[in-house]
Amino acid sequence: MSNQARIMRLNQEIWRKDANVSWLVTQNVTYRNQIDECGQSIYELEKQLEDILERRKAMDSKLIELEALTEGEGSPMGRIQLVEAGLLESKVLNRIQESIMEVRNTQERAIIRMKAAVNDMDRKANQIEERIEERQAKQLHLNQLLSTNQANIQRLKYEITVARQTIRTL
Amino acid sequence: MGNYSADRDELNRRIDEYVNVIEEWNENQTMFSRIYNEVVKTDDDEITEATEEKQAVANFWNGIVSADQNASTGFNKVTQDLSVLSSTIDAFLDELGSGGANLEKLNVNNLYQAMFKDQKLFDNLMEKMLTNQVLTPAEREMLYHFIQAEILTDETVEQLEEISTLIGEGRFNEVEAYLSELLQSEEAFDRHIATVQAYIFTNDDTPDQEHKLLQGYLAILSGVKDYRDEAITFTGETDVEKLRLTIELSSRRTTSPDNYQILATINTAELNPDDIDDVSLYFYVLQDHFLVKIYNSPNVANQLNREENAELREKYSSYTKDFWTKELAKTILTESASQSHEAVGYSVDALFTLGDYLGGKKELENQITTSDLQSITSELELELLTVDKHSSPDSHYQFISTEKTYERLKRWEEVHRLNPNIPYPKEAIDKRDWNDIADVYLYLRDKFVDDNGNALLNYIIHGNLVRNLTLEEIVAEHNW
Numbered sequence: 001m002s003n004q005a006r007i008m009r010l011n012q013e014i015w016r017k018d019a020n021v022s023w024l025v026t027q028n029v030t031y032r033n034q035i036d037e038c039g040q041s042i043y044e045l046e047k048q049l050e051d052i053l054e055r056r057k058a059m060d061s062k063l064i065e066l067e068a069l070t071e072g073e074g075s076p077m078g079r080i081q082l083v084e085a086g087l088l089e090s091k092v093l094n095r096i097q098e099s100i101m102e103v104r105n106t107q108e109r110a111i112i113r114m115k116a117a118v119n120d121m122d123r124k125a126n127q128i129e130e131r132i133e134e135r136q137a138k139q140l141h142l143n144q145l146l147s148t149n150q151a152n153i154q155r156l157k158y159e160i161t162v163a164r165q166t167i168r169t170l
Numbered sequence: 171m172g173n174y175s176a177d178r179d180e181l182n183r184r185i186d187e188y189v190n191v192i193e194e195w196n197e198n199q200t201m202f203s204r205i206y207n208e209v210v211k212t213d214d215d216e217i218t219e220a221t222e223e224k225q226a227v228a229n230f231w232n233g234i235v236s237a238d239q240n241a242s243t244g245f246n247k248v249t250q251d252l253s254v255l256s257s258t259i260d261a262f263l264d265e266l267g268s269g270g271a272n273l274e275k276l277n278v279n280n281l282y283q284a285m286f287k288d289q290k291l292f293d294n295l296m297e298k299m300l301t302n303q304v305l306t307p308a309e310r311e312m313l314y315h316f317i318q319a320e321i322l323t324d325e326t327v328e329q330l331e332e333i334s335t336l337i338g339e340g341r342f343n344e345v346e347a348y349l350s351e352l353l354q355s356e357e358a359f360d361r362h363i364a365t366v367q368a369y370i371f372t373n374d375d376t377p378d379q380e381h382k383l384l385q386g387y388l389a390i391l392s393g394v395k396d397y398r399d400e401a402i403t404f405t406g407e408t409d410v411e412k413l414r415l416t417i418e419l420s421s422r423r424t425t426s427p428d429n430y431q432i433l434a435t436i437n438t439a440e441l442n443p444d445d446i447d448d449v450s451l452y453f454y455v456l457q458d459h460f461l462v463k464i465y466n467s468p469n470v471a472n473q474l475n476r477e478e479n480a481e482l483r484e485k486y487s488s489y490t491k492d493f494w495t496k497e498l499a500k501t502i503l504t505e506s507a508s509q510s511h512e513a514v515g516y517s518v519d520a521l522f523t524l525g526d527y528l529g530g531k532k533e534l535e536n537q538i539t540t541s542d543l544q545s546i547t548s549e550l551e552l553e554l555l556t557v558d559k560h561s562s563p564d565s566h567y568q569f570i571s572t573e574k575t576y577e578r579l580k581r582w583e584e585v586h587r588l589n590p591n592i593p594y595p596k597e598a599i600d601k602r603d604w605n606d607i608a609d610v611y612l613y614l615r616d617k618f619v620d621d622n623g624n625a626l627l628n629y630i631i632h633g634n635l636v637r638n639l640t641l642e643e644i645v646a647e648h649n650w
Contacts, residue, residue: 055205062202069195076191082184085597093181100188110199117206 003170010163010170017156017163024149024156031146038139045132049125056121063114070107077104296499314371321368321501330369332381337387337432342419353398353415360497364392365636367498375602376573379466382555383430385494385568386462389557390419390434392493395462396435405438415440422461429473430464459560464553467572471548475542483536486556486567494568538608544566545615546608549631551575569604579607580632589645592618594628 070077083093200214336345352359366388422431471535551574557566586594598606625644
């Protein structure tokens with residue numbers, strides 16, 4: 001093969017590898033953006049998770065207070081007794097007492113709903129944790145692609161430099 | 171008033187407690203919901219319900235205390251947090267004025283509203299008045315203010331005060347003239363009985379002489395009413411004017427200056443036999459006498475003893491509570507039905523109940539031996555009103571409490587607190603049900619006889635500790 005022909009082939013190789021590097025660089029920019037996006041998303045999800053866990057804790061403590069306030073006959077709500085034989089007797093007080101019982105029933109139902117709400121918070125927290133894990137896995141994968149690309153870019157650039165040196169020698 | 175105050179304070183305390191619990195609940199639940207606002211919405215219903223409860227309590231309270239200045243001060247305090255919830259209550263309190271300043275000008279409609287808006291409360295009060303039940307202190311208080319505001323006018327109060335004075339001074343001619351006129355109309359006479367019942371329906375635990383005289387006067391009026399009704403039944407004459415009923419009053423000399431006695435003689439004028447459906451029935455209506463005795467303390471037992479030695483009476487029957495309020499209850503029902511209150515619907519029902527009551531139910535009476543009557547009046551320092559009806563062997567009695575009675579009850583409560591096995595009729599005392607109190611007292615007196623000169627009874631009656639015993643030793647069970 002003549003030198004002219006070899007130079008032409010090397011130039012074609014350089015051009016192809018340059019294009020390849022450009023593509024890999026562009027691809028890496030995309031990967032970097034995606035990695036950044038993942039990072040932002042993980043940051044936000046972690047904040048959400050923290051918020052949810054905090055809320056859950058606060059809800060739980062409120063729930064404990066509400067339960068202590070209402071559950072059982074010895075609770076402050078259970079002890080409310082506007083009627084007492086011989087002391088406070090009246091049909092109107094009886095009726096008020098009856099509606100206090102209804103309030104207690106409503107409170108019981110509310111506490112059941114609130115317990116469900118606390119469980120729902122747990123479910124939400126789990127979902128967020130899963131999403132964070134997904135994002136983290138994606139980020140890891142992108143980083144791997146990025147470093148593979150980076151390695152390819154280095155290799156191609158080296159090969160391009162070698163090709164250029166060969167051309168000069170010829 | 172003392173007991174009612176205790177009730178009120180206790181209820182205030184409980185309402186405070188309830189309001190606090192509900193506030194704490196609402197606060198915690200609202201915060202919970204706020205924390206979790208995307209999933210659980212604040213349940214407004216619950217808060218509304220609690221508000222309604224407070225409103226109901228406040229309404230009830232209004233009725234009880236609206237015309238009572240002392241209570242209204244406490245009422246303002248207790249309802250402060252309740253009243254912010256309701257513009258109606260705010261308006262009511264505004265009207266009442268600071269510390270009850272506008273008490274005199276109080277709009278009676280509010281009182282009506284408080285009492286009549288609550289159908290069950292109203293029914294309950296009327297039912298209790300019409301049957302042989304004792305009102306609770308709170309109910310009595312509410313009813314007292316209602317009667318003062320709605321049934322009694324300045325004019326009637328003045329008139330009854332005058333009647334009491336005339337009787338007290340033995341000036342019977344004027345009373346007789348007044349009654350003769352009233353007897354011309356069934357309705358007017360019954361209305362007068364209701365007015366007297368309204369006047370003596372007091373929230374005072376220790377009635378004064380004026381009230382006691384009017385109680386005696388009322389006993390006579392009720393006797394006259396029965397006599398009149400009998401005369402109508404027997405003669406078939408429905409026009410009372412034609413019966414020409416007459417009443418003569420006189421006072422009798424008593425063995426003690428503390429006693430008071432009124433003798434009433436009631437008669438029908440001779441009727442024209444043509445005016446009577448069945449002539450033979452005419453003779454059933456004979457003259458009748460009522461003797462009212464008011465035994466004032468002290469030494470009711472001695473006075474009674476002296477009377478009884480002469481008359482050898484063995485037993486007395488108690489007046490039932492409704493005896494003193496029946497006509498009044500009828501009047502309240504009729505009035506509420508005739509006015510455009512929301513109560514109209516059920517007043518009519520209550521009137522039917524009244525009809526059933528008057529038609530069939532038998533009054534329940536306590537019977538008491540003369541010696542027990544002497545023992546109780548002396549040991550519990552009760553005063554006494556008795557009524558003898560000439561045409562019947564029955565003698566009726568009614569206890570009247572004095573301040574000293576309450577001192578004894580206080581000591582009785584004290585020994586009961588130290589040893590709950592000592593019986594104490596708390597409920598009956600709260601309701602001022604003297605017949606029940608007397609029953610428990612007689613039981614205590616007979617069963618708890620001790621070897622220490624009846625140290626237990628001695629303490630309750632005189633407040634003395636005997637034989638160097640401490641109160642704890644006296645109430646100890648092995649001493650009985």
